[in-house]
Amino acid sequence: MSFPWAQAYEPKAPLMKWLDQRLPLPRLVWNSVGGGYEVPRNLNYMWNFAVLAGFALMLQIVTGIVLAMHYAPAGDLAFESVEHIMRDVNQGWLLRYAHANGASFFFIVTYLHIFRGLYYGSYKAPRELVWMLGLVIFLLMMATAFMGYVLPWGQMSFWGAKVITSLFGAIPLVGEPIQAWLLGGFAPDQPALNRFFSLHYLLPFVIAGVVILHIWALHIPGSNNPTGVDIKSPQDTVPFHPYYTAKDGFGLGVFLILFCATLFFAPNYLGHADNYIPANPLSTPAHIVPEWYFWPFYAILRAFTVDFILPAKLWGVVAMFASILLLFFLPWLDTSPVRSGSYRPRFRQFFWILILDVLILGWVGGLPAEEPYVMISQIATMYYFAHFLIILPLLSKLERTLPLPNSIAESVLHGEKRESVPYGVQAKPAE
Amino acid sequence: MVRLLGALVGLGFLLVLAISLVTGITGFFREPPTETIEHKFHQDPKHVSFSFDGPFGKFDRQQLQRGFQVYKEVCAACHGLNLVAFRNLADLGYEEAEIKAIANQWAIEVPDINPETGEPTMRKAIAADRFPNPYANEVAARAANNNAMPPDLSLITKARHHGPAYVYSLLTGYQNPPANLPKEARPGQGLYYNPYFPNLNLAMPPPIAADGQVTYADGTNPTRDQMAKDVSAFLTWTAEPFLENRHRTGIAVLLFLLVATVLAYLSYRQIWASRKH
Numbered sequence: 001m002s003f004p005w006a007q008a009y010e011p012k013a014p015l016m017k018w019l020d021q022r023l024p025l026p027r028l029v030w031n032s033v034g035g036g037y038e039v040p041r042n043l044n045y046m047w048n049f050a051v052l053a054g055f056a057l058m059l060q061i062v063t064g065i066v067l068a069m070h071y072a073p074a075g076d077l078a079f080e081s082v083e084h085i086m087r088d089v090n091q092g093w094l095l096r097y098a099h100a101n102g103a104s105f106f107f108i109v110t111y112l113h114i115f116r117g118l119y120y121g122s123y124k125a126p127r128e129l130v131w132m133l134g135l136v137i138f139l140l141m142m143a144t145a146f147m148g149y150v151l152p153w154g155q156m157s158f159w160g161a162k163v164i165t166s167l168f169g170a171i172p173l174v175g176e177p178i179q180a181w182l183l184g185g186f187a188p189d190q191p192a193l194n195r196f197f198s199l200h201y202l203l204p205f206v207i208a209g210v211v212i213l214h215i216w217a218l219h220i221p222g223s224n225n226p227t228g229v230d231i232k233s234p235q236d237t238v239p240f241h242p243y244y245t246a247k248d249g250f251g252l253g254v255f256l257i258l259f260c261a262t263l264f265f266a267p268n269y270l271g272h273a274d275n276y277i278p279a280n281p282l283s284t285p286a287h288i289v290p291e292w293y294f295w296p297f298y299a300i301l302r303a304f305t306v307d308f309i310l311p312a313k314l315w316g317v318v319a320m321f322a323s324i325l326l327l328f329f330l331p332w333l334d335t336s337p338v339r340s341g342s343y344r345p346r347f348r349q350f351f352w353i354l355i356l357d358v359l360i361l362g363w364v365g366g367l368p369a370e371e372p373y374v375m376i377s378q379i380a381t382m383y384y385f386a387h388f389l390i391i392l393p394l395l396s397k398l399e400r401t402l403p404l405p406n407s408i409a410e411s412v413l414h415g416e417k418r419e420s421v422p423y424g425v426q427a428k429p430a431e
Numbered sequence: 432m433v434r435l436l437g438a439l440v441g442l443g444f445l446l447v448l449a450i451s452l453v454t455g456i457t458g459f460f461r462e463p464p465t466e467t468i469e470h471k472f473h474q475d476p477k478h479v480s481f482s483f484d485g486p487f488g489k490f491d492r493q494q495l496q497r498g499f500q501v502y503k504e505v506c507a508a509c510h511g512l513n514l515v516a517f518r519n520l521a522d523l524g525y526e527e528a529e530i531k532a533i534a535n536q537w538a539i540e541v542p543d544i545n546p547e548t549g550e551p552t553m554r555k556a557i558a559a560d561r562f563p564n565p566y567a568n569e570v571a572a573r574a575a576n577n578n579a580m581p582p583d584l585s586l587i588t589k590a591r592h593h594g595p596a597y598v599y600s601l602l603t604g605y606q607n608p609p610a611n612l613p614k615e616a617r618p619g620q621g622l623y624y625n626p627y628f629p630n631l632n633l634a635m636p637p638p639i640a641a642d643g644q645v646t647y648a649d650g651t652n653p654t655r656d657q658m659a660k661d662v663s664a665f666l667t668w669t670a671e672p673f674l675e676n677r678h679r680t681g682i683a684v685l686l687f688l689l690v691a692t693v694l695a696y697l698s699y700r701q702i703w704a705s706r707k708h
Contacts, residue, residue, distance in 0.1 A: 041706060083514050083586070086673075093673045094680070238706060246699040253692030260688060264681025265486045268589060276590035276670075277582075286629070305451045315447050322440065332433040371455065371464050378452040382445050389441025393434040412707050 002031060003038045003222070005234040032215065038237035039244055040225035042412050046120075047223070047244075048251030049113040054211065055252060056106035061204050063099040071151065073197035075190045078153035079278040097267040103145050104270045105259050107293035110138065119351055121339030122224040128331040133214040135327055137207055142294070144203040147196040149291055150188070154275030159288045161188040161196075167301070167320075170313045187281060227404065227411050228339025235409035287368045295365030296358050297323060302369050303381040319381065326388050333388060336396035343402040350391055357383045468616045472609070474626040476596035481664055486682065489675050490668055492524040497647050498665025499523060501658050504645050505638050506584065507538070509576065512562035514585035515669050522672060530558050539563040577621040579634030588663070589670040595663040600627040602659035605637040 009030040011017040016026055030036045070089050072081040085092035114134070117123055123131035146164060150157045165188070169179040184191025222231055231237055238244075262269065270292060274285050290298055297320050304315035326333075341348045357380050364377040405411035482491040499520070502512070517534040525533070540553035541563050556563060564583075566572035572580055588594030604627040608617055618624045622632040642654050651657060667674070 080514075087514065087519075093677065097677075242702050243706070246695070246702040250692065250695040250699045253688060253695045257685065257688045257692060260681065260684050264677055264684065267677070273590055273592050273594075276586045303451065304447060306447065306454050308447050308450055312451070319444055322444070326437070326440075329433055329437060333437055335434075371459050375452060375455050375459070378448050378455065382448045382452075385441045385444045385448075389437040389444075393438065 002036060002219070003231065003234075003237065005237075006031075006038045007035050007239060009034075009036055032219065033245070034241045035239040037219065037240040038231070038234075039223050039240050040231060040236060040408050041238045041243075042225050042227065042408050043223065043244070043247075044226050045251065046112070046116040046226075048248055048255075049109045049116065051248040052109040052251060052255050053106065053113055055255070056102060056109060057204065057207060057211065059102045060099060060106060061208070063095050063102060064201070064204065066095055067099055068197075068201060071197075073151065073194050075153065075193055075279075078151060078193060082152045094263075097263050100271060101259065101263045101267060103148065104291070104293065105255070105262075106141065107145070109255070110141065111293075114138065115355065117224075118354075119341040119348075120224055120226060121228050121334070121336075121341065123330050124334070124339050125331065126221045127218070127224060129217045130214060131331060132328055133210055133217055135324070137210050137214060139324065140203055140207045140210065144200060144207065145291065145293065147200040147203075149275075150193065150196050151200060152275060153193065153279045155277040155279055155283075155285050156272045156275040156288070158188055158279035158281065159285055160290055161192060163288055164290070165192075167313075167317045170311065170317045172314070224339065225408055226340060226342060227408055228343065229404055229406075229408055229411070232407045233409065236407055289366055292362070292366060295363075296361035297365070299361040299365030299377040300381050300384065302365075302374065303377040305374060305378075319385075323384060326385075330388065330392075334392045334396050336399065336401065338401040338404065343404055344395075344399055345402065346399045347392075347395055350387060350395065353383070354387050357387070468613055469630055472612060472616070472626055472631055473629065474600075474604075476593040476600040476627060477603070479596050479599050479660065479663075481595055481660075481667070483664070483667060483674055486678055488678060491664065493649055493651075494661050494664045495523045495668050496525070497649065497651060497657075498661035498663070498668075500647065501639075501645050501662040502584075502665055503533075505658075506662065507562070507565065509565055509572075509581040509635075511564040511566075511581075511583045512585050512669060513564055513583050514561065515672075516559060516561045517556060518558045519672065522668070527558070534558050534560060537563065539565055577634060581635070584666055584669065586670045588667045594670070595667045597627065598666055599659050599663040601625060601633075602639050602662070603656060604628075 009020070009024075009027040011020045011026065019025065020027055027036075067085060070081065070085045070092065072078060082096065085096050087093075089095070117131060117134070146160070150161045161183075165179050165183050168182060169175045171178060180186055182192075183189075184195060222237075225231075272289065272291075289295070300323050301316040301320040304312045304319060306312055308315070310318075336344065336347070338344055341351055360376065360380045361384065364373045364380065367373045482489060482494065502510075517530055517537075520530050520533065521527070534556040537556045539556075541556050541560050543552055543554045544550070545552040565581075566575065569580060588598060591597045604625045605623055606626070608624040612624075616631055618632040622634055623636060624631060625633045639655050639658050644655075645653050645658055647653050671677075
């Protein structure tokens, strides 16, 4: 679906005409990311991150497929085969560092994409399914990243796998059989490594499939925008190509500069030194920590320290999963009819507290479970749940929102909202 | 309904967290956490600069050769280098004949199979071999070292925080335990005090004990500091042999990306010039 004023695809070259009549693939591309997709004209730079996440996924798949040609998923060979890639495979160091840092950058852009959705109310009707499919992608990403980190079979790989799979062991009665079934044994070993490799190769393609659904569902109502106001007239939109392809091209350049600066000059900064020690089931690292992108969730897991009816560990596991699953209910928890945080002054304050809260959770999640960090994580976890489950539902009832512009075009042409003017573009007075 | 259930779930989590927090706070004030001995006496690695630091950093070939000499004459007695082959020494500037000679004269031989009888045997190393392990297996290594396991050094500078600075600090950091060190943290039999080691006491005897322990082929004055620095540089090369390649590629890639991004920005501005947004 698109807006009535969207340009229809008209093949010019004879080959394209021939192809369009038989397999309308060029038409599909045109309508999805070409001149046929009408997009609000006022998108700011926060709307760049979807394309960047898609780029990161492709980068991971391409580098990953080549790495898999040289990697051996066997307990006594895995570590050595990764070093073989680093030393003996042509440009192997580049592939592996790109893949390892690519995972981190994939999470960076995805987190920014998610928080953009939170701020501008992109989860609200009619985009609930876009939001929920996005969360499915996020969960799949987490599973893929976790299993990928196990593959080099270093100390953190092994002990991370042990800690994360032991979470399933916290389930009452059936927990330990489930854990043994997942691992194919009582501790991470050959069977676990082999199935993690198999799933690590499979899941990115599942992600790609859900991404298609995510985009499909998005294209029914069209993209949200910084005002959160619906598209009403041709004045409100521009075709995706060339307007947003050009803007995304610039965004991609900035992304690649930051990515390559890390990849070439600090390739191990985001990793953990212990993972250059081969896995040793007899020697436990001093502090077992997951990769940085899991730290907020790791902090929530460890915040529960008291057995209250249920064991503390089970509370932690339930809360950690709940912290993501509750986001599926967000469209019905936040019922304010106003989408954009720009017109919700109270919401905006709580949103920035949430950002700070998640950063604090990330900070304490990477630290050892010692006081006072545990207390900080407990307060931060309390705010996290209170924000989504108590504050947002109340806020949507009580808050007095600001008057919305009549249309996107009006908000742009009167230039009264600074958010809708991208950096570097002068807001001119109305003509 | 969703909001009611959500609020109940939220209040449930808040209740359990509040109980956890109160327990934590009372515990904190009843028994304030005490600083551990390791935390009090452990020191961060010394600041030391190397030629390969920074985006333009390169290895100093002379230094790598000196570091290799220290490894060969000091470290190799106990520590393996099983990810590096003799042929890789070409990166350090050695000629093919020199590499063959180094492999042939290596003190530890390589396990092999006698082609005539099929019996296990030992032979001289060749350039294609990786550095042979000084011990046949972990049990033999521990038996020879008071139950401590000398780690393989191939990746040591990447497997420790602050890599080369850590190795340098450890090698030069042996000292007498401070007078105020509690009894339980004093080095026992066969242990040596070193504040740069995480648990303060190390089973490795000071490997670089005196100036002049190695006679450098290039005539550099072999002070303890110099030897520690050289071998740290050498072990950075063993852990990251493509470091120079990575730096060089990175500079070229970033220059290209800067130009491409400026062009992308200009075309973005031009395309949007007629549209307000």
